[in-house]
Amino acid sequence: xxxxxxxxxxxxxxxxxxxxxxxxxxxxxxxxxxxxxxxxxxxxxxxxxxxxxxxxxxxxxxxxxxxxxxxxxxxxxxxxxxxxxxxxxxxxxxxxxxxxxxxxxxxxxxxxxxxxxxxxxxxxxxxxxxxxxxxxxxxxxxxxxxxxxxxxxxxxxxxxxxxxxxxxxxxxxxxxxxxxxxxxxxxxxxxxxxxxxxxxxxxxxxxxxxxxxxxxxxxxxxxxxxxxxxxxxxxxxxxxxxxxxxxxxxxxxxxxxxxxxxxxxxxxxxxxxxxxxxxxxxxxxxxxxxxxxxxxxxxxxxxxxxxxxxxxxxxxxxxxxxxxxxxxxxxxxxxxxxxxxxxxxxxxxxxxxxxxxxxxxxxxxxxxxxxxxxxxxxxxxxxxxxxxxxxxxxxxxxxxx
Ligand code: PLP
Numbered sequence: 358x359x360x361x362x363x364x365x366x367x368x369x370x371x372x373x374x375x376x377x378x379x380x381x382x383x384x385x386x387x388x389x390x391x392x393x394x395x396x397x398x399x400x401x402x403x404x405x406x407x408x409x410x411x412x413x414x415x416x417x418x419x420x421x422x423x424x425x426x427x428x429x430x431x432x433x434x435x436x437x438x439x440x441x442x443x444x445x446x447x448x449x450x451x452x453x454x455x456x457x458x459x460x461x462x463x464x465x466x467x468x469x470x471x472x473x474x475x476x477x478x479x480x481x482x483x484x485x486x487x488x489x490x491x492x493x494x495x496x497x498x499x500x501x502x503x504x505x506x507x508x509x510x511x512x513x514x515x516x517x518x519x520x521x522x523x524x525x526x527x528x529x530x531x532x533x534x535x536x537x538x539x540x541x542x543x544x545x546x547x548x549x550x551x552x553x554x555x556x557x558x559x560x561x562x563x564x565x566x567x568x569x570x571x572x573x574x575x576x577x578x579x580x581x582x583x584x585x586x587x588x589x590x591x592x593x594x595x596x597x598x599x600x601x602x603x604x605x606x607x608x609x610x611x612x613x614x615x616x617x618x619x620x621x622x623x624x625x626x627x628x629x630x631x632x633x634x635x636x637x638x639x640x641x642x643x644x645x646x647x648x649x650x651x652x653x654x655x656x657x658x659x660x661x662x663x664x665x666x667x668x669x670x671x672x673x674x675x676x677x678x679x680x681x682x683x684x685x686x687x688x689x690x691x692x693x694x695x696x697x698x699x700x701x702x703x704x705x706x707x708x709x710x711x712x713x714x715x716x717x718x719x720x721x722x723x724x725x726x727x728x729x730x731x732x733x734x735x736x737x738x739x740x741x742x743x744x745x746x747x748x749x750x751x752x753x754x755x756x757x758x
Contacts, residue, residue: 359689359734363575363727364524364552364667369618370577376621377579380614388611389600398613405620412627413554413569415561415586421603422616425583426551426572430474432585432596432607433547433568434518438463438487439594441515448513450486461513464488466544468500468519468530469710474570475518475549476706488513496712497660498528506538517546521553525707525723526658527667529553536565545591551575555626556634556664567591571623573615577727578622582615629728637726638665640735644724645670647739651746657708657721666726671713672746675720680749684722687745689738692723 360368380401386394388402403417410417423429442449447463449455456462467479469491479489490508492501500519509517517539519530532548539546545567550559555576561569569586573579587593587606599608645668648654653673672680677693684691693705704718713721724738 359730359738361724361726361730361738362690362692364723364725365692366574366580367577367727368729369579370622370625372625373578373618373621377614377618380617384613388613389602401617402611402613405616408620408624409571409584412623413559413561413571413586414563416589418604419561419586419589421585421587421606422611422619423583423585423607424581424612425574426472426549426570427474429570429572429583429585430472430518430547430549431478432593433570434465434475434478434482434516435596436593436606437516437545437547437568437591438465438482439596440592443594444592447515456486461511462486462488463515464490464508464511464513466490466492466505466508466514466517468505469493470498470523470525470528470707471518471520472524472549472551474551475520479518494528494710498523498526498658498707498711499661500530500535502531502534502538505535506542509539509542509544514542514544517544518549519546520549520551522550522556522664522667523658523707524552525667525705525721526669526711527552527663527665527725528658528661529664532566533564539567540565545588552664552667554623555630556637556666558631559627561586561588568593571619573619573622576622576626579615579618582612582619584619633728634665637728637730640730640732641666641668641724641726643732644668644726644735644739647742648672648724651743654746657711657713668724668726669708670722670724671708671717672720672722672750673717675746675750676752677719677721679752680720680722680745683745683749684738684741687741689741692725693721 386398388398406417406420409420441447448460483489492505536546547568548566549570551572554571567588571584573582648670655671657669704715708718
């Protein structure tokens, strides 16, 4: 198989597995237990926390381990809103008395192209009365920064939330500038960095970011492990209350093996990011040139800065799902969009937000590369693609709902 679906997930790195095995096989103790094996498990968690902090250039106490990107995003958004409500700075929209007191409703300023992990958390908060502003993008997927700033100026703004790299198109948002806009207004910024970490150098000691989401399985780490960076001084309410774990910010017995895997994977990914990016970009651009040479093809976000590994090609008059299935039969694994929405017949909201028509957006295929891809693999896909696209274009299109 030629695997070009790294934005969905990546294979576990053998060294990550090796680091996890002792906790899976030998030391099963609860890290909260006070006996020797428990302390050994706790020491493994502490070491993983240090690894993560060193990789991201932050302090170990600023790391909250979670079950992955979705949980970290949910914790960032809900945790920030609940903390702001608790201080009395904004009204509790669920409480009529609080609303009547004249305080503004809490407001989140986010974007129209976020991953469903952020999108879903926003929708849930919106149903409870939180005001959510989704700032749009232009035809290349670039954020309207003036609109983002203006939305932050309204009363009640408690959080900005923007992804670093888009999971479907790879388009990068200007994290540093957005952080500066937020800081100038005293509003914290959350960044979903799931598709950014390991593909660029990230320095939390320099970036004006207060909350940052990482997921292990996009970095050759295990599924079910991730973290939320919470800058010191940032008020955050636990979304999963319970035990004292994670300094009261996330209750529940820690996934010790997963966390150790995350630490190893994150250290490896961050250390290798600078060297890897140009190699991956060369392969991605090679594939992109081959796709773009097929008549009636456009590359989503080609005019914007993009993360090194992602290519979203839109083939006019072609059904993306059929193209995916045809490539799959030939041993090439790709995606039509975010894994969470694949299998649905509705076109990608990200591409619609970029102004593509629903018909055109249905012709999108995402190729996302990883460090295991070779030039021979890319050349093979480049060779197959024109023929497969022509075949799918000639095929009767499946009924759409
Ligand atoms: N955020 C982005 C940008 C993603 O691409 C993903 C996964 O595709 C997630 C969040 C969710 O991460 P997880 O699968 O770890 O819950």
